[in-house]
Amino acid sequence: MGTEQHPRASSGYWYPEHEHPTSVDVLNLLRRYRAAEAAMRARTRSSMAMGETDLLALRLLLQAQRRGEVLRQRDLGTALGIASPSVTALVDRLVRSGHVRREPHPDDRRATIVVPTTDTDHEVRATLGAMHRRMIDVVDGLDDDERRAVASFFDRMIAAVEHLDVHEAPAKATITAD
Amino acid sequence: MGTEQHPRASSGYWYPEHEHPTSVDVLNLLRRYRAAEAAMRARTRSSMAMGETDLLALRLLLQAQRRGEVLRQRDLGTALGIASPSVTALVDRLVRSGHVRREPHPDDRRATIVVPTTDTDHEVRATLGAMHRRMIDVVDGLDDDERRAVASFFDRMIAAVEHLDVHEAPAKATITAD
């Protein structure tokens, strides 16, 4: 696809004052990315006429299918952080809309597994495929150093957010807490 | 390996196979970051006993306050993408919980502005302050090249996600009652 690989691609304003982005620029971009992603999810979910959780569930099911695994309702509930009655209702909705089927678990007769229909796979690919393609293009366009920088950035941001043990560094940083 | 990275790589597994992260590694880290952030928001929201939208509204109000601006209910509704009756209910909840006050708009007597209480500012800082400091430390710890790489990565990812045109109309959840 003709996705531009130039460093200055895309959307918007660069860093007006300086040649390099500042820390604040980076945090703002992170915020903007988060907002863009949330907006995208809102579009998808309204285009597929379903809620956030339903869409998330569908993604989990398709991923599992791709890995040759099956998910029980219980697994869905755990992964999504919702209680089992909510899973029942969730799967009811997805069955009603034709996105999944319920099937008996091969080994455990108490359990039902949830299987996405082939139509679902097509639909999700049609809806998200182009965007995923563009995202992958972006990542593939990074050179080794950039990829390392981005990976390490995320790794440390995850730690910061999860509040695993943190080596306390001098907290100079001005508060831009939003 | 000349690339002993940074003080601590924090959370977890590095790239098992290779010296450098692959594109897939980067996308996985992005996913993990997103999940970590969502989990954090869930913790905050339960620790402050409020829903996602309420928390988002509070953030907007505090940001506006810091910029010396005031928000009308209408502004909140627009920013949050909810209808005006929902804003009324939202502000009702926040007033009841003591997080905001309603005040008459200085110029437009139809409008009410919503002002966060000082306690709210303290509470949010107490809840999120440490985490924000850790995030800022991470960004401040990047050198120029890394910062540039991360910034450009986000800039292009935003473009990839926002990319307005939606080609294939999805098959509109046809009920394939299986």
Add this chain to the structure above:
DNA sequence: TTACTTAGTTCGTCGATCGAAATATAGCAC
């Protein structure tokens, strides 16, 4: 003035979640 628009509220409803209790199966101890 009259007519229209905008800000916010009230009301009734809907959809998605929850906890508690019911049902069926699984697995273990004896």
Add this chain to the structure above:
DNA sequence: GTGCTATATTTCGATCGACGAACTAAGTAA
């Protein structure tokens, strides 16, 4: 085997947060 406990799911009843429609009050334009 019989019993006891744990697990997977469902049903029920309640709550919470959003919505549209209809309303009041205030600004705006003819």
